[in-house]
Amino acid sequence: MKIVVCVKQVPEVTTVRVNPETGTLIREGVASILNPFCEYALDLAVRLKAGGTGIDITAVTMGPPQAEAALMRCLELGADRAVLVSDRKFAGADTWATALTLAAVIRRAVPGFDLILVGKQAIDGDTAQVGPEVAEILGLPQIMYGVELTLTPNRRRVRVTRECETGHEVLEARLPALVSASKGEALRRMPSLADVLAARGRPIEKVTAADLDLTEAELGLSGSFTQVVKVFPPAPKEGSRKVEGLEPAAAAREIAAFLRLEGFL
Amino acid sequence: MLKIDLKTCNLCGLCEKSCPFGAIAAGGEAVEVDERCTLCGACVNVCPQAALSIARRKASAEELAGYRGVFVWAECEENAGRLIPRRVVRELITHGRRLADRLGQKLKAVALGDGRMAGLESLCHQGADQVIVCRHDLLGRYSTDGFTTALAAVVAKEKPAVILFGATPDGRDLAPRVAARLRLGLTADCTGLEIDDQGQLVQTRPAFGGNIMASIVTPYTRPQAATVRPNVFPAAAPDPGRPVAIVDFPVTLSKASIRTRVVEEIPAPEQGEKIEEARILVSAGRGCGEASNLDLVRSLARRLGGAMAGSRAIVELGWIPHTLQVGQSGTTVGPDLYVAVGISGAVQHVVGMSSSKKIIAINKDPDAPIFKVADLGIVGDAAAILPKLLAELKTAAA
Numbered sequence: 303m304k305i306v307v308c309v310k311q312v313p314e315v316t317t318v319r320v321n322p323e324t325g326t327l328i329r330e331g332v333a334s335i336l337n338p339f340c341e342y343a344l345d346l347a348v349r350l351k352a353g354g355t356g357i358d359i360t361a362v363t364m365g366p367p368q369a370e371a372a373l374m375r376c377l378e379l380g381a382d383r384a385v386l387v388s389d390r391k392f393a394g395a396d397t398w399a400t401a402l403t404l405a406a407v408i409r410r411a412v413p414g415f416d417l418i419l420v421g422k423q424a425i426d427g428d429t430a431q432v433g434p435e436v437a438e439i440l441g442l443p444q445i446m447y448g449v450e451l452t453l454t455p456n457r458r459r460v461r462v463t464r465e466c467e468t469g470h471e472v473l474e475a476r477l478p479a480l481v482s483a484s485k486g487e488a489l490r491r492m493p494s495l496a497d498v499l500a501a502r503g504r505p506i507e508k509v510t511a512a513d514l515d516l517t518e519a520e521l522g523l524s525g526s527f528t529q530v531v532k533v534f535p536p537a538p539k540e541g542s543r544k545v546e547g548l549e550p551a552a553a554a555r556e557i558a559a560f561l562r563l564e565g566f567l
Numbered sequence: 568m569l570k571i572d573l574k575t576c577n578l579c580g581l582c583e584k585s586c587p588f589g590a591i592a593a594g595g596e597a598v599e600v601d602e603r604c605t606l607c608g609a610c611v612n613v614c615p616q617a618a619l620s621i622a623r624r625k626a627s628a629e630e631l632a633g634y635r636g637v638f639v640w641a642e643c644e645e646n647a648g649r650l651i652p653r654r655v656v657r658e659l660i661t662h663g664r665r666l667a668d669r670l671g672q673k674l675k676a677v678a679l680g681d682g683r684m685a686g687l688e689s690l691c692h693q694g695a696d697q698v699i700v701c702r703h704d705l706l707g708r709y710s711t712d713g714f715t716t717a718l719a720a721v722v723a724k725e726k727p728a729v730i731l732f733g734a735t736p737d738g739r740d741l742a743p744r745v746a747a748r749l750r751l752g753l754t755a756d757c758t759g760l761e762i763d764d765q766g767q768l769v770q771t772r773p774a775f776g777g778n779i780m781a782s783i784v785t786p787y788t789r790p791q792a793a794t795v796r797p798n799v800f801p802a803a804a805p806d807p808g809r810p811v812a813i814v815d816f817p818v819t820l821s822k823a824s825i826r827t828r829v830v831e832e833i834p835a836p837e838q839g840e841k842i843e844e845a846r847i848l849v850s851a852g853r854g855c856g857e858a859s860n861l862d863l864v865r866s867l868a869r870r871l872g873g874a875m876a877g878s879r880a881i882v883e884l885g886w887i888p889h890t891l892q893v894g895q896s897g898t899t900v901g902p903d904l905y906v907a908v909g910i911s912g913a914v915q916h917v918v919g920m921s922s923s924k925k926i927i928a929i930n931k932d933p934d935a936p937i938f939k940v941a942d943l944g945i946v947g948d949a950a951a952i953l954p955k956l957l958a959e960l961k962t963a964a965a
Contacts, residue, residue, distance in 0.1 A: 396752065397743070398746070398747065398751075401747065422896075423896070425915070426774070427755075427774060428756060428774070428895060429755035429756070430755065431739075431742075431743040431746075431753055431755055432743075433743075434740060434743035434744050434747070435743045435747040437744070438612065438743070438744045438747035438748055439747055441611075441612045441613065441614075443711065443712060443826035443827050444744070445827060446736070446739070446740050447736065463833075465736075466736060467735075467736060467841075467890065468832070468834045468835065468890070469833050469834040469835030469888070469890060470832075470833040470835070471829055471831065471832045471833060472829070472830045472831040472832075472833070473828065473829055474827065474828050474830050475827040475828075476826060479826075484896070485883070485889075485896070526752070527750070527751060527752030527753075527785055527787060527788045528752040528753070528754055528770075528783050528784070528785050529783065529785075530781050531769070531782050531784050532782040533780070533781050534779070534780050534782075535779060535780070536773065536779070536780050539939060539941075541942060542938070542939065542941060542942060542944065543943055543944065544933070544945075544946065545943070545944065545945055546946040547946070548945070548946075550947060550948070550951040550954075551955045553929075553947050553955070554952055554953075554955035554956035554959045555959060556945060557927060557929075557943065557945060557952075557959075558956065558959045558960060560927060560942075560943045561960075564904070564925055566871060566903075566904050566925075567871075567960070
């Protein structure tokens, strides 16, 4: 059984700079981590693997060469293979171009895959679009916001407990399918020293634009349907007031006065 | 146009079953497509042989001009046995009306559901020129496959210039599927939508947890698709005098084309008012100290006639269920009053509540980022202040 986990490396701190010419984000020089929701997706895969035999996990990421660090962490946490999709030609890709590239990579690097796991969103862009777009391009059913995942005994279907607005619900889909991971019971684990050492020996496979069955016009900025035309800082709040050093009773009177003034009492 | 590779096609007939317009006939030795085909892509998605493809290219200005009108997906929710449009739909129609007027085009709402749909005329009262209704038994409950097929069919046939989705859980599930099926650009979680001088939709959204704003256009593909978080645009008061126009859009769907099924529902314990719709929210964070102090927060919410919510931190501590979580990975709220009790205000939280009309923040740390968005910031210990505040409000009531 082949599981693909798509992951993304994201900046740890949200200190962002912008390239004034292209309007795209400058990611160099900012400390990076594996996106937490991607880590939960990997955790779901690792739990499946712990509960059954013959399960092979491939972590895939598209990003600059330094995204290798995120893949290294995936190997430490239990992925069997890691694929780095990196090429200058991929730069500036919007969610559509990213999804088209990832789908082509998955077809090529993991033919006959059974399950694709993704994080429900990345904490930098927050679009939550790449997963469903990959599923649509590959013609797969999808279940979003999963927190628990099991396979039916014949491994033909996946059963996912997922968050919904009324609480949780359990959905089933036949495989192959794509599932996105929310927080749930998943953990951001610390790999053991043995895991770290074992991961070091394993190669990271590299995929470039030349390896894919896509034209240059489909890649990166030129393959993107959306274009960033302007980037600017958000407007600061006006009329903000901060009160310090009050006794609790005085603070309470201050709040009550505000509530009365604004008509909430 | 739709291309069929007869060398790889094995005449299995799934494409015929998948077509919402009945435009495909697979029989004998060939697959034939007639003029009813709208290039919605439903068949391409189901073909096990990958024998079907649609050649799409970036369109010229004349082709783009052929796309007219602003569409809003009128997401419905269950309410006392009926399916009625959600509140975010009213917000999108209010703003969509402005966009349509600026373009000099029509505003249409698209409602998908079964026979239980009701209150659709309210969408016209809100500002829509027309409601397009897909009624089908298989649309009675949201499914990615069923809704994608039906909505892509409507969009491919009607060719709007803009389509807007509420960034609700199902909206975020559906919009990227429809966009990918029709090869459309899609912008997530827009907080601003304007029409520029060229008639393009300029979509503004926060990125990096709200640290920067980006304006985005979709130059080559139509419709221009965007999702919008609930509570970002205010809903106007409906005008019952507006004319009502509701038209049916028939689609055929098969049970087999919906590849997920619900096996079990596990509702969270009843929490009363939905936080997304509450007028007043009192929201608790880790700074409340311990779970028992949530009773104070709950009492304050009750006293103010509002609901209780919380930050991701206390959801992770297990103090409240995720359905009450405000923020980026929870619910976006925009009440008249938001009281942040012991919430430091990480950007992920702030993007989920900064459109609240008035914000009060109580926090021990004078440098907590929540104070940047608060109208009234109180530096102090919430656990000490809340009992005094409740007492103060009791006297006020007496």
